[in-house]
Amino acid sequence: MIITLLGTGTSHGVPVAGCSCPVCISDRIENNRYRCSLWIQKGDTSVIIDTAPEFRLQAIRAGITKVDGVVITHAHADHLHGIDDLRPFSWKKEIPIYAQKSVTREIRDRFPYIFNPPGQGGGTPQISLQSIKEEETWVIGTAEITAIPIMHGKLHILGYRIGNLAYITDCSAIPESSFSLLEGLEVLILGALRYKPHETHFSIPEAIEVIKKISPGRAYLTHLCHDVDHFQLKADLPKGIEPAWDGLKIILPE
Numbered sequence: 001m002i003i004t005l006l007g008t009g010t011s012h013g014v015p016v017a018g019c020s021c022p023v024c025i026s027d028r029i030e031n032n033r034y035r036c037s038l039w040i041q042k043g044d045t046s047v048i049i050d051t052a053p054e055f056r057l058q059a060i061r062a063g064i065t066k067v068d069g070v071v072i073t074h075a076h077a078d079h080l081h082g083i084d085d086l087r088p089f090s091w092k093k094e095i096p097i098y099a100q101k102s103v104t105r106e107i108r109d110r111f112p113y114i115f116n117p118p119g120q121g122g123g124t125p126q127i128s129l130q131s132i133k134e135e136e137t138w139v140i141g142t143a144e145i146t147a148i149p150i151m152h153g154k155l156h157i158l159g160y161r162i163g164n165l166a167y168i169t170d171c172s173a174i175p176e177s178s179f180s181l182l183e184g185l186e187v188l189i190l191g192a193l194r195y196k197p198h199e200t201h202f203s204i205p206e207a208i209e210v211i212k213k214i215s216p217g218r219a220y221l222t223h224l225c226h227d228v229d230h231f232q233l234k235a236d237l238p239k240g241i242e243p244a245w246d247g248l249k250i251i252l253p254e
Contacts, residue, residue, distance in 0.1 A: 001163055002041040003187070003250040006048075006058035009033025010193060010225040011078040013054070023226045030230035030245040034058055035078040036169050036223050038189070040162055042254070045141030047071065049160060049167055055082025061247070064089075069140035070127075072099035073169060074157035075106040083111060083125065090126035097127050098138070098145075100158060104129040134158070135181065148181050150174050153200030164252055165189070166216075169223045172200050174210060185216035187250055191223035204233070211241055220244040 007013075014033040015024035023031050035052035039062055048070045052058065067089040073079055086095055099107070107129060108115055117124045132138065134149040134156075148159040148166065151173040159168030159178075164186035168174070171191050174182075182188070192207035202210065204221065211219045221233070222244040233243045 001252045004039040004062050005244050005248045006037040006039055006062055007034030007052045008222045008244045008246055009035055010223050014226045016226050021226055023229050034246055038167055043142040045143050047140050047143050050079040051082035053081045056085040067095055070097045071160055072103055075103045086125040094126045094128050096130050098130045098132050101131040104131050149178050171202055182214050186252055188214055188216040188219040189222055192221040194225050194227040
């Protein structure tokens with residue numbers, strides 16, 4: 001299984017428009033972060049988690065040639081608004097999109113042209129919406145996926161487990177009942193916005209404590225804002241935890 005982090009930034013992305021802080025003007029590629037999306041290749045199966053606003057650019061950069069399914073963590077713009085960029089991947093077959101029922105409703109409301117297309121011109125992604133429940137397990141091709149309930153402030157959203165990988169962004173708390181779904185991980189990718197506390201996201205110190213509790217083989221921090229310099233963070237982190245960056249590939253045995 002090959003995991004590619006297509007984007008590792010927070011909702012503004014990095015650099016932030018109009019900002020001249022040291023991270024935003026850095027010329028190091030590790031400090032340039034698109035909004036969060038993940039690509040999973042398992043055998044011949046290609047799955048995307050979240051369609052970030054830069055999804056077209058992410059797909060070109062990563063060399064994505066097909067999408068067999070998309071999984072959405074929640075309906076915030078930075079995780080969803082690249083959905084139209086699925087068009088070239090859905091010319092030959094419809095792409096299923098899996099999300100909580102509240103999120104599938106939000107997608108219909110926010111992108112009505114996809115489901116009620118105009119009579120001519122334009123073009124729409126050919127997608128079908130599939131509602132999933134907390135702790136549900138289902139299959140896309142060769143990939144078995146389990147929905148992990150987490151909290152994003154007051155919002156009940158989802159992280160996902162695929163084999164020995166778990167991907168959790170935009171998280172401020174993990175219910176005790178979800179920890180049993182995160183046992184025996186080889187890789188955990190976890191959101192950690194910044195060093196200072198935040199109401200709806202783990203801080204870096206909080207994320208480190210959660211990683212210690214889950215005890216994966218290795219862990220990567222994602223959804224990083226412009227307060228965080230990649231190289232400073234790397235120096236600060238304990239062994240077994242690293243900052244993620246756009247384009248990072250993680251290879252796991254089948």
